Amino acid sequence: MSESQTVAYLGPKASYTHQAAIENFPNCSLLPQTSIEDVFIAVQARTSAIGVVPFENSTNGPVFFTLDLFADRHRRFPDIKVCGEAFVDVHHCLLGRIRSAPVDGNLATLRSSTSSPSTSGTTTPTAYIPLPKKPLTKPLHNISHVRKLYSHPQAWGQCNAFLSTYLRQTERQDCSSTSRAADIVSIDSNAEGEEAAIACELAAKVYSLDILARGIEDERGNRTRFLILRHSDSDDTNLDTKALAHIPNAAVFKTLVSFTVAHTSPGALADSLGVFGKYGLNLTSISSRPSGMAAWHYIFFVEVLGTTSDKKEGKGAIDAALRDLDKVASSWRCLGSWEVKEEGMEVVERPTNP
């Protein structure tokens, strides 16, 4: 395999991004990177043909680290293009060490029985939280010995109900990824097993940890969308992947566009958004991040249904919209078009509260 067929992904091994990379590039050489920035660097420098980065979580929203890199404030990534997307179901587990303990009901010998997780399972309704969210699962083992949690910041927000029910007062330590969290816990020298990580089931295997609870996320439909990056000069056709395969005729495409508007002209934002509607283009998302150019100045990201290469059927609507955008925006950039892969996506209703 040539060096150009390597895939850089946000590591370490057993990260959700790793899972996305395995599923979409099963025959490529996969190279874990320390940060999302390192994935961008590898693709820009062409040391990897492909990059895989997290973009959006169905519960927590956009991944701002990734948006900030697309904002490209220092023009370090001029040739990065999005060429595909991938989805991974996120099922968080609590990973740590099963505490050898009497299982005859004497958990109280470990700690006060009132704090035993197996006696709880609901949060307390109050006048202002009449319907607190109930966790979808219970611990598989006693977890009263867990004193410190490690995970990626996004994971705390995705496991609120479980954490606030079973690990309410437990100290939390942010890590650069969920698998890094598992790695740290696996080398915990504390024989008491007081440290635990929130990570995927794959991480339990890779880092030899016990699964203390499975599926602790708040929403069963919790999924992360990943974007697949390549260098603008590269050629997709050499790549052995299902992620970039186009289904003729049935295909739906999306295009990611960033733009900034004049700080002093509030009308410019509405005008910029208006160019897409003028050509009948549907927006599927809007995000914004501080541009870094001035206080209160933002860079906007929109996803639009359609593709820049669609010269026949779509009558070049995106190209026309971008020409108009050039007249009203201070700056803009087309970050790539790709085929939508949301075939497995469904509207997932929240579980009804009792």
Next chain:
Amino acid sequence: MSESQTVAYLGPKASYTHQAAIENFPNCSLLPQTSIEDVFIAVQARTSAIGVVPFENSTNGPVFFTLDLFADRHRRFPDIKVCGEAFVDVHHCLLGRIRSAPVDGNLATLRSSTSSPSTSGTTTPTAYIPLPKKPLTKPLHNISHVRKLYSHPQAWGQCNAFLSTYLRQTERQDCSSTSRAADIVSIDSNAEGEEAAIACELAAKVYSLDILARGIEDERGNRTRFLILRHSDSDDTNLDTKALAHIPNAAVFKTLVSFTVAHTSPGALADSLGVFGKYGLNLTSISSRPSGMAAWHYIFFVEVLGTTSDKKEGKGAIDAALRDLDKVASSWRCLGSWEVKEEGMEVVERPTNP
């Protein structure tokens, strides 16, 4: 002073929100709250007449905790209205303990002199970071003894250049607020003073800490915008505050509106944004958060120039737009109108890199 003249703010004492509350409600009784949620609860329950919450930082963008409370997914805050805004300049300090040490250049006795902060001050250019951001300031004292940092998550992003230059490998612990971080460090039992907090200068006074570095933020124009909340049934006119004073004729108003659109209709987002343009209303911001109703489903927040009460001059343009919004959005809510207080706001250019 009556109970209804109390102001709930995100505490503890010496938080930036406290500073905003002091400046705008100098004659009211100020009540620190543990979380932004508690401020919403106090105003909804009318235990406080006014709430002050952070909304947006000029470097880091929106405060998602606040947006998520405005999203009001469980209809706990139906009567919360925004009635004003306030700005506070954010100057972060590194607070801790000055280490009694020889000041004759023998800092090397504390640690290798190569890691002494006073010998550094620039980050290293590389092929991919040709212009790394330089910190705007240097430590006032030796900080090589600092082993652990405490602060609010937003502060890390606002002090990147200083931290990556002087405290690159130092462990970080998230806290609920910058002043809580100072509080923790002040009770650090470690006589070595290995813990330090990023917080405001006021916190040094309140928690009896030394200022190890001053103005460590990346951008000199770093400001936070706060929103002032009241109950929809309350009466502004009883309040002794400059924050809600209206300047006749010269006043500019903003209105905050949230809305959701049908998940299955990508055109609905453009249509919803279009209603404001139809009535000549300028959008000054757009933010979005997962709605919590379904995967990939968002609630959008827009700020629009104008006020719902402007029946004469503005010809009720906002009311008309909201009537149209009702036809294209799945749900919407007007979260209040207030007078813009940005008179001190200027476009602040980044310092030029060398």
